[in-house]
Amino acid sequence: MASYFARRVFQGLLSIVGASLVIFLITRLSGDPVVLMLPPEAPEEVVRQVRESLRLDLPIWEQYLGFAWDALHGDFGRSYRWQMPALDLILERLPATLYLSVVALAFSMVIAVPFGVLSAVYRGSWFDRFAKGFAMLGQAMPNFWIGLLMIMLFSVKLGWLPAFGAGTPAHVIMPAIALGWYPVAAQTRIVRSAMLDVLDSDYIRMGRSVGAPERVLVWKYALRNAAIPLVTMQGVYFAAMLGGSFVVEVVFAWPGMGRTVVEALFSRDFPVVQAGVLFSAVVFVAANLLVDLSYGFIDPRIRHGR
C-alpha cells in the first residue's frame, strides 16, 4: 500500500511537470503580450524595455527554466494586468471555483446514485428509460448552453434565481446544475451496471435467504459494493468539473479561478494563466490521490493489501 501510494505521488508530480510545460508553450504561441499592454504608438525603446523586464526576450527554454525555478519557490510572477502576484490572484479566486465544483459534483451524485440504483432494480421499466433520457440530455447539451437556457427560464421568465454573480446559496444553483449535469449520464451508467452485477451476486441472494428486507439489500448491502467503481471515477469527474468551470464561470459571471484565467488569456496575462492552469493540475492530481486512498475505506480487501 505504501509503495503503491509513493508510486502514485511520483506519477502525479510527473503530470504536474508535464502540464506546466504544455501550458507554458501554448500561452507563448498565442502572441506577444507587450503589444496588448502598451499603446500602439509606444516607442520601440519602451517596448524593448518592457519585454526585458518581463524576461520575454530570452530564449524560450531559459524562460521556462526561470519560470519553473520560481514556481518551485511559490513565485509565479506578477500579473501583467492586475499588478499583483499571479498566485495570490488565483488563490483568492480558488475557493469560489472549488465551492462550485463540489456543489456540482454533489448535484451529479445526488441524481446519479438513486437513478442508477432504481434503474437497476426496475430495469427495463419506464423509470429506467426516463433516467437514461434525462442523463443523456446533460451529456448531449454543452454546459454553457444549459446555463443560458436556465438563465432564460429561471431568471428572465420566472425570476426565481439570480442570473449571475455569487453571494447567496441561490447563486450557486444554476451554475452547479449546468456544470454537474454532464457527468450524470456516465455516473448513472456506472451505478446501474455495477448494481445489476451486485444484485445478481450470491451474497445478495444469501442476504435475501436470511430474511434481509429488499430495501436493506439494495441500499446497504448492494450499494456499498456498487459504489467502488463510482468512487474510482470521482477524481476524473472532479477534474472535469474544474475544467468545465472555466466556461460556466464566464456564463454566470461566477467570480472563480476559471473566469479569471479566461480573462487573463484574452489579455495574454501569461503569469496568471500559468498559475491558474498549474494550480488546476495540482488540484486534479491531489483529487486522484485522495480517491486512491478512499478505496481503502470502502473496500476492506484493499485496506488489507490484497
Add this chain to the structure above:
Amino acid sequence: MTPALKVENLVTELALRRGVLRPVDGVSFHVDPSETLGIVGESGSGKSMTCLSLLRLLPKPGGRIASGSVVVGGRDLTRLSEEELARDWRGRRISMVTQDPMTSLNPVYTVGDQVGAPLRYHRLAEGMRAVRAGAAAVLGRVRIPSPESRLDEYPHQFSGGMRQRVVSAMAIACEPEVMIADEPTSNLDVTIQVKMIDLYRKIQEETGVAIVLITHDMGVAASICDRIAVMYAGRIVETGPARRIFRAPAHPYTRALLDSIPRLGRKSRRLTALGGQPPDLANPPTGCRFAPRCALRVAKCAAYPPDAALGEGHSAACWLAGNEADHAA
C-alpha cells in the same frame, strides 16, 4: 409425525429467450424434523432450481413457481406475500446454504455484521451488543475458534472452509426448522468436506433441523442422508431410504449413477459412463424422460411411468420397477 417441509407437485418455470423451460416439473417430497434428505442428480437435473424455488429465490425476471405447494409449519410459502416471506420465514424458519463459499459472503461487510443480520431482522437480538454476542455464539456453534475475535474481520480473511462455516452460521442463526444446503461441500477440499458433513450432523443433533442436502456427489449423500431422492430432468425418478437406494436401486438411472462411482475394495471393474445427454427441457420427451438413454427401454416407456411403491417408503418412476428390473439387473 408432521413433516418439517412438505413439497407437493412443485412446478417452476423459467422464461428464457428460446422459450419457457420447466426445470422443476412436478416435484414432491417431504423431510421430517431431524432428518436429512439428499437430492441427487447430474448438473442440470433441476436440483438447484428446486432449492431456489423452496425459498422463492428464483432468478428475476423470468423465474416463477407455476404451481404446487411448499408447506412449512402449516403455511404454504408459495402463497405468501414477498414481505411476509422475508419477515417471518426466510432465515427464520427455512434457510439456505449457498454453493460457493467464496462468493456467498458480502466482501465489504464484516463477518459479525453478516452473521448478526438474521438475528437483527428477525428480532432475536436487539441492540448492537446483543447482536454481537448472538453472532459470536452462532460462530461458536459452527466451531469457528475464538469467535469474538473474528467478528470484526472481513470474509477475505477467512479460508474457504471457514467461510462455508460462516455461511452455515448465517443459515442456522435463528434455529430454523428447515435448512436447504445446495452443494455445500462441492467447492471444498475433501478433508474439509468431511469436517463440514460432521458439522451438519452435529448441528442437526443439537437443533433437530431438517436438512435438504443437494449434491451430485453420491459419496457425500451416502455419508449423511437418511433418505435420498434422485432427480432427473426436472422430476424425481426414485426416492427411498438411503440404505435401500444404495443397495437396491430400482430405477435404471439411479443404477447408472451408482455405477459411475469408483469404490474402494472392489475389484477393478471399469467404471461405466452413462451415454447421451439429459433431455432439452424446452422440449422434453413425452414419456419417461430417461428412456432415450436407458438400456432397458421397452415400448411402454413412451408413456410417463407412475411411481411404483416398493415398500419402506421406497418408490421409483419406472415401468420395470419392482418386477423385471430386478431380474434385468
